[in-house]
Amino acid sequence: MISFEKLFPYVDYFVVNVSSPNTPNLRALQDKEPLMHLLSELKYANGLKSHPKPILLKIAPDLTDEQLDDVIEIITKTKTDGVIATNTTIERAMLSTPKVEVEKLGAGGISGKPLTKRSTEVIRYLHEKSNAAFPIIGVGGIHSADDAIEKLKAGASLIQLYTGFIYEGPGLVKEINEKILKEGLYGNA
Template identity: 60%
Template sequence: MYKAVIRSLLFKFDPETVHYFTFDFIKLISKVPFVPNLLRGMFKVKHSDLQRELFGLKFENPVGLAAGFDKNAVLYNELANFGFGFIEIGTVTPKAQDGNPKKRLFRLKEDNGLINRMGFNNAGLEAVIKQLKRNKKQLIIGGNIGKNTATSPDQYTEDYATCFKALHPYVDYFVLNVSCPNVGSHAKLNDKEYLEELIAEMKRINRTFELQKPILLKIAPDLNTNQLDEIIELIVQTNIAGVIASNTSISRSELKTSKEALAAIGNGGLSGKPLKSKSTEVIRYLSKQSNKAFPIIGVGGIHSAEDALEKIDAGADLLQIYTGFVYEGPALIKRINRALLKRTKSV
């Protein structure tokens, strides 16, 4: 029903407009007393075999919602009813910012993909904290943090530190977003020496709290093997909790969408089905070359249960969806969890 009726209707309108319309609709229907229970009954799969324990946290199931969907933490309580095991909010920056000019979100229907150049549009740290104070504690919440676009390179670490300190009481783990292609002057964030400095400062701040929170790094899918080797070395050296592989891609190879249409869209990060193989190979390389030295959250092109199992087989410990959630609907979460449960029972 979702793909035949709901998606076909929603896809007639601008994707960013639809995104916010959907938020308002879910907010509205979730206020109806019986709806949250109905949604949980439809989409939630609860079983002890689905639980995962990683970096000191217990996940009810391994299927999460990637950052970028609920940027400002306004819908995570309602989205919990769709069966997610965890939700990552953000990317959050210290100050509110509008992001890049519209139009900045594009569907590639032929490819089951999206291109976005949102530019870290978000309501800012204070607004996000206000929303997180309403947390009903239904599932694990991750905080994806970044820098403001206007921040000068010598102040990057200060932006991350500001977010880290303020969000620490309200999220269960942190993600340092250093791989988004849609923000200006991010080259420094790909420098290994700077990442060592950034992580060291986040760890120092972390130690000032009684309860320390796991720190993960989100990386790009376009890294070569030498760069991936550096990531492995970095994770092992700094002893952070793990890595999220991967962010959106700047590649446009092997797409069905015409070159003319892509040229009209312009720059942006590619997500969805076209990213599936590339992100899986990054996961496989990291897992194999590191000898499973750290946990990996696999994201990129998961549009089916089979796609999810492929990520797990490649070495992912947890999964995140975003574009697949848009194209396939909330039933995708249930299908993935059922497939994982079926595999567990067949072993």
């Protein structure tokens, strides 16, 4: 709440990031009760402002379907403005690097290509199960224009890229924009 009040004059929107694997115990805030409490309090404080700002929730790709159902319920009940799906993953099973090598690298979140499929699955699940009740910002392993289109077709209203921007360079944004126009997705996105 302190951060919310201090940042309020400077931001266009807020993201409640309870999904980083790098902060101990942070992801426990994605459980139903603490999440409901956190978002309700923020929505209440936001509602007291003359010009409230959008508040979005950013989730992990490692949530189960039951946890995603809870997210849908909480977002709908608290009228939170949208979901950012997803953060990095703690899953290692999809990596082709030998297990011993991976273990040497230790804990932490994986971004980029190993995440593409799972983050799209999460977007699709939220979109279909909620009947498109809220906007989803799709993020996770977008390394090509096709990856971006897949996220949009799965139900994302907007997309973000981080790792793809580093590996593929800024030209990727142009490629994505051109493909969105070509596919006639402008307006959906």
